[in-house]
Amino acid sequence: MTIRFTASRRRFLGQTTALASATMLSPLSSTATAMAASANDRPALGLIGAGRMGHNHMRFAKGMCDLVAVCDVDSNHRQKAIDKIFDGDAKNAKGFVDYRKVLDMDEVDVVYIATPDHWHAKILIEAMRAGKDVYCEKPLTLTIDEGKKVRQVEKETGRIVQVGTMQRSYLDLFVKAVAMAGDGRLGRITRATAAIGGGGGSGPIPEHDVPQWLDWNQWLGPAPETPFRWTPDPKLGPDDWVIGKTNCHQTFRSWLDYSGGSMTDWGAHHVDISMWAFRQAGQSDTVVSVGGESKFPVPYQDGYPTRKDQYHTASSFSMTATMSDGTELVINSGGRNGVLLEGTKGRIFVSRGDLTGKPVEDLQDDPLPADAIAKTYKGLPTPYSEHKNHWANFFHCTRERVEPISDVTSHLRAIDLCHLANISARFDRPMRWDGDKEEIVGDDAANALLSREYRKGFEIQG
Missing domain, CATH: 3.40.50.720 (NAD(P)-binding Rossmann-like Domain)
Incomplete structure (x- = not known):
């Protein structure tokens, strides 16, 4: 039956x-x-x-x-x-x-x-x-x-x-890189560098009538009420999707009310892989501090952009987080997109296109154990590759009823670091993090950004 x-x-x-x-x-x-x-x-x-x-x-x-x-x-x-x-x-x-x-x-x-x-x-x-x-x-x-x-x-x-x-399901690239870290092929990892790209400015974007095919109030949801802005692509008709400069749809990641910019977009991928490698190698992924340099397309004051009629998430940055065991994780907007893992025995670079470095070349004569990928992938089935x-x-x-490969707990450890890096960048000062209390040490203004207000009627209950 x-x-x-x-x-x-x-x-x-x-x-x-x-x-x-x-x-x-x-x-x-x-x-x-x-x-x-x-x-x-x-x-x-x-x-x-x-x-x-x-x-x-x-x-x-x-x-x-x-x-x-x-x-x-x-x-x-x-x-x-x-x-x-x-x-x-x-x-x-x-x-x-x-x-x-x-x-x-x-x-x-x-x-x-x-x-x-x-x-x-x-x-x-x-x-x-x-x-x-x-x-x-x-x-x-x-x-x-x-x-x-x-x-x-x-x-x-x-x-x-x-x-x-x-x-986390790219078995021949990211999973393999993490498996190599877990098998000791890099020795002790001393630094990971996540190159994730930055953002860009837009200049002022004018207010625009809300298209008839869009429920703007429902699109905003928990975010503050604000005018719909759009500079339409002149090659498109009035009923086409929102393409061009806007505070909606494809460019929402350029606005702090809706996103953390590249830091939480690509950072959610590459910072996650870096911290996964730390854990697999038996090292700490507990953040104790973060700081660095950043640039924004508009001036900031007290952690907030002074202009809200144009893109304002970070355009470039180099932020360094330190783990409790001294390992560093650098988040860069520059450089080739991917993750560089540096250890006492060697270094490897992994992206969505390749996995390179001498420890990778050494696999030809000294392959990973037969169960290395399985152990890294939690022993879960692998019938396909990548997205599928x-x-x-x-x-x-x-x-x-078992935990998936991209679980909530490990994701939040990575994305919380990205949030902290953004807060540090917005105030242009380093932050010390108390993981037990889940708060920034001695910085009330920065701690205010650990949460947000929700528009009336769109609150998270409980």
Whole structure:
């Protein structure tokens, strides 16, 4: 008999070890069929945020789930997703403007959150409380205080949360680099350098009438009320998506009300890999201080931009964090995008395109142990590569009720460092961090930025 994958079944699986064991996959299946599910077994997914990221990344989940609901405040995004995701197989999906309608659907098993960053924590918390497992794009939070709330609710609800830091599923590159660190090929790591790129200025962007296809109030959500700004691309028609200079959609990462800029965008990837390597090598990932140099496209005063009519997240920076054992993690806007790991026995560089360095060359004559990648990947199945494997990992973990490869706790350690680096840059002074109290030492003004005010009606409850 085929059992339909529903929310109630997920809860039952989480409570019944015998049934979970009966469906357990082999630790390292190398075939795609090991993760395949029949149409009747596929979880029903609700997509919240159907813009470029949400739309494009859903293609990696094809064949593993059924898309039954699409929510977006932009009617163009929403309809395009329903018409085209899964090659039209989602045409019967329900469309919504309000994400809460998706969370209220009993038939929705899992939720994919691909909204702008300022919405992530609120929707994630409410989705977990609604009994949904969640794949959420990075970063999970806009502030360190939001991370505390996410951790608490995850613990209370027992939901499975996969963070969209898909580099953790790049088996031949990032996972291999971390496995090398864990196998001692670098010796003691003394420094990691995460080159993540910077931002840029825009000049003043004028206020613009809100397009008829956009619910601007719902797009803003928890963020402060502010005019819609847009310099449209003259080559596009009035009903096209927002492309050009704007405080919406593709350029939201250039505004502090919605994002931490490149620091929390690419930093969520490369800082995460650096700290993962530290842990795998048996070293500390506990931050004690951060400081450095940065530049912004507008002047700052008391930690805030003096102009809010144009892009204002950091354009360039070089910030150094020190771990409790003295290891340094440098976050640079310059240099080739990727992670450089330097140790007492050698150094390696890893990016989305390559893995290089003498310790890598030495693998030809002295390969890693056969189980090195498996141990690094928590012994979870690896039927695919890269993005597709990251989705397969998520669905496997929802079935087996085990921690996914991109877990909440380790992600928050990395993204909290990125938040701290941003705060240090905004005040242009070094910060000392008390990890036990989760506060900046002796700096009330900086500590005020550990949280944010939410617009009335969009608060995070509890």
